[in-house]
Amino acid sequence: MIGGSDFPGERLMACLDPRLREERARKRKSLHQAxxxxxxxxxxxxRSGRLKGREAIDRRVGRDANCRKVGNHFEIDVTDDGVSWSRQQGRTGDEMRRDRCRQFPVAVRPAPEIGSALHGVHERAKWIPDSRGRRDMKIKLVAATALAVSMQLVSQGASYAQDAGAFRMLQSYVRDYTTLSYAGGKVTGGILAGTNTIIESSGPPFVQDQAGLVRCFVRARTVQDSAVSLEASCTVTDVDGDELYLLARRDDGDTEAGGGGTGAFRIEGGTGKYVDVSGNCPYDTQYLPDNLVVTIGTCTWERTP
Incomplete structure (x- = not known):
């Protein structure tokens, strides 16, 4: 048994878990790639001139790259003219060496639910036939108690598992916007309606090549010659009728034909298979002639009950 600061007053049981090692390696690889x-x-x-200045670049790095929870795996250098980076292999190696073990908290005192289970075992044990004497009765009681504790620990261990992964999506819309002049600039609002296709995926609930419908309500404002400030609430409905909720934000580019920009979706759960899903999706969007819009997003997600 070992102790840990994350579980004060408790002892921990550690065990080798090859499947956990593989899952953590897969998740880390997908986060690095994203x-x-x-x-x-x-x-x-x-390079295109849509993003200028060290402060603006630094904000974008913090928003789109450091949010991957692997920012400490990269050495990132931001200047007035751009950004460069390199991978810190040492930190990745340290995590890989820790990937083999899973820790389960084992309370010094039984948790209330374990205590209840033990109480039930003792109550039932009173009625075990004692045909072979009191010693046999004690053995049965100890075995039943061990089984109850083992089942409780297994259920506790299972609750620590979390699903996570990555996917890329392609959204194609037709836009229906209205634009008004406002306070030296302009405001734009309206609907994007089209399709959402998963073009790559590490696994369910996001299935590769699966298509669904997407509708977004868009709100945008531009002041003089500055970049657009845009927010959009989107609902993706898949083939099963489950809904995925996305909140898009963009402070780059414009909403004119031939333009576009980069931003990020925030995954905010949904219904059915997406209830507990959260994540982040940097995206690039292009506004085409004839009111067509195309967006490609690269997403990482996790399930957080």
Missing amino acids: AEEALEAIVASV
Whole structure:
């Protein structure tokens, strides 16, 4: 048994778990890839002139790259002219060495639910036939008690598991916007309606090649010649009728044909298989002629009950 600061007053039981090691390695790889793609998108925005200045670049790095929970795996250098980075292999290696073990808290005193289980075992044990004497009665009681505690620990261990993964999606819309002049700039609002297709995925609930419908309510404002400030609430409905909720924010580019920009979706759960799903999706959007819009997002997600 070992102790840990995350579980004060408790002892921990550690065990080798090869499946946990594989899952953590897969998740870490997908997060690294998503962070690097976010950094590449930032570099592209700087080169195109849509993103300028060290402070603006630094904010974008913090919003799109560092939110991957692997920011300490990268050495990121932001300047007035761009951003560069390199992978810190040492930190990744340290995590890989810790991937093999799973820790389960084992309370010094039985938790209330364990105590209830033990009480029930003792109550039932009183009625076990004692045909072979009191010693046999004690053995049966100890065995039943061990079984109750084991089942409780297994259920506690299972509750620590979390699903996570990554996917890429392609959204194609037709836009129906209205724009008004307002306070030296303009405000835009309206609907995007179209399809959402999962083009790559590490696994369910996001299924590769699965298509659904997407509708977004868009609110945007532009002041003089500054970049657009845009927010959109989107609902994706998949083939099973389950809904995924996305909140898009963008402070880059514009909403004119031939334009576009980069931003990020925040996954805010949904219904059915998406109830406990959260995550982040940096995206690049292009506004095309004939009121068409295309968006590609690269997402990482996790399930948080």
